[in-house]
Amino acid sequence: MANLKLRDARKSYGALEVIKGINLDVDDREFVVFVGPSGCGKSTLLRMIAGLEKITDGDLMIDGTRANDIDPSQRGLAMVFQSYALYPHMTVAENMGFALRIAGVSLSERDHKVKEAAQVLELSHLLDRRPKDLSGGQRQRVAIGRAIVRNPKIFLFDEPLSNLDAALRVNMRLELMRLHERLAATMIYVTHDQIEAMTMADKIVVLNNGRIEQVGSPLELYNRPANIFVAGFLGSPKMNFLPATVKKTSSDGVSVALASGNTITVPVSAGTAKVGSKLTLGIRPEHIRIGQDGQFAGQAILAERLGGLTIFHVDIASDQSLVIQTEGTDATPLHTPLSLQIDPTICHLFDVDGKSLAGLN
Numbered sequence: 001m002a003n004l005k006l007r008d009a010r011k012s013y014g015a016l017e018v019i020k021g022i023n024l025d026v027d028d029r030e031f032v033v034f035v036g037p038s039g040c041g042k043s044t045l046l047r048m049i050a051g052l053e054k055i056t057d058g059d060l061m062i063d064g065t066r067a068n069d070i071d072p073s074q075r076g077l078a079m080v081f082q083s084y085a086l087y088p089h090m091t092v093a094e095n096m097g098f099a100l101r102i103a104g105v106s107l108s109e110r111d112h113k114v115k116e117a118a119q120v121l122e123l124s125h126l127l128d129r130r131p132k133d134l135s136g137g138q139r140q141r142v143a144i145g146r147a148i149v150r151n152p153k154i155f156l157f158d159e160p161l162s163n164l165d166a167a168l169r170v171n172m173r174l175e176l177m178r179l180h181e182r183l184a185a186t187m188i189y190v191t192h193d194q195i196e197a198m199t200m201a202d203k204i205v206v207l208n209n210g211r212i213e214q215v216g217s218p219l220e221l222y223n224r225p226a227n228i229f230v231a232g233f234l235g236s237p238k239m240n241f242l243p244a245t246v247k248k249t250s251s252d253g254v255s256v257a258l259a260s261g262n263t264i265t266v267p268v269s270a271g272t273a274k275v276g277s278k279l280t281l282g283i284r285p286e287h288i289r290i291g292q293d294g295q296f297a298g299q300a301i302l303a304e305r306l307g308g309l310t311i312f313h314v315d316i317a318s319d320q321s322l323v324i325q326t327e328g329t330d331a332t333p334l335h336t337p338l339s340l341q342i343d344p345t346i347c348h349l350f351d352v353d354g355k356s357l358a359g360l361n
């Protein structure tokens with residue numbers, strides 16, 4: 001069993017508050033990802049959990065025990081950093097067993113644990129090598145091995161794949177997911193990369209400026225973002241945002257006029273929005289079709305052809321454009337009048353504060 005709770009956890013450096021009251025439950029065996037832009041507080045929050053930063057206010061509970069004042073070495077956690085920081089003069093086996101040696105674990109037990117971890121990580125044939133004779137991916141696996149041998153209650157990862165090239169990152173991502181399954185361990189993983197968050201997480205925690213914007217499964221957050229920040233942060237290409245003015249509210253939803261002159265009715269509750277309120281309409285690139293009798297007229301000015309899919313950049317007014325995602329074989333020509341259709345039932349509306357208008361029940 002390994003669960004973790006944060007209750008109104010805060011961190012200040014002098015007068016500067018960087019973690020502004022975090023409430024979060026991490027359940028046993030869950031893979032939780034903290035994601036957010038650079039500087040939002042991901043590493044600080046992880047380091048507060050690890051005990052590398054003092055918690056200024058609030059509670060950290062590990063398995064029901066308040067852990068704020070427990071020594072980092074006694075929390076039963078193991079952290080893997082972006083910089084692997086392996087000891088260059090030690091072999092892979094010595095690097096992996098180092099923490100156990102310091103803790104006074106016998107040679108035979110150390111040897112057993114290192115071999116076991118090496119097998120899980122497919123490092124068995126490299127145990128006698130030194131770090132300089134390993135690839136970047138292999139070094140990162142050794143760093144993870146160092147955490148595994150300690151058999152922690154919870155694994156903490158701080159952007160462990162950021163130093164790897166793109167292809168290796170995809171591989172290591174899959175390996176970490178397999179590792180999570182095999183070890184049946186609780187893991188907290190920090191990244192600024194929304195694709196890592198979407199693909200790896202059971203639960204995503206979106207952080208922004210020291211606060212949680214939203215917590216949920218990847219698809220919950222993708223399909224029902226609580227606000228414009230989450231809507232814009234998750235998904236690539238990004239959700240399109242267009243200014244909209246409320247024309248009518250009814251039991252069918254909220255009808256908004258767009259700058260293009262069209263009106264669409266989105267099936268959401270008006271909340272505090274009234275006729276004349278300024279809202280923002282959100283549409284994902286894959287939810288726009290090129291066809292006939294659509295709500296927008298425009299011209300594609302650029303096509304990014306990725307093979308499996310095509311991303312068009314379409315000007316719909318002098319100062320407005322939409323990003324559209326279609327199939328790889330889409331032969332739509334550039335600089336030719338197009339009609340664009342959107343399905344209002346999968347659009348989002350955000351109020352002036354950026355909050356999503358809730359769906360109709």
Ligand SMILES: Nc1ncnc2c1ncn2[C@@H]1O[C@H](COP(=O)(O)OP(=O)(O)O)[C@@H](O)[C@H]1O
Pocket residue numbers: 013018036037038039040041042043044045
């Ligand atoms: N030791 C420190 N002293 C003062 N400010 C800090 C310190 N460490 C981090 N910060 C600030 O806290 C904020 C969050 O940093 P960090 O947790 O490293 O962000 P992230 O990991 O999301 O990129 C940043 O604004 C950073 O400048």
Ligand SMILES: [Mg+2]
Pocket residue numbers: 042043044
């Ligand atoms: Mg960081």
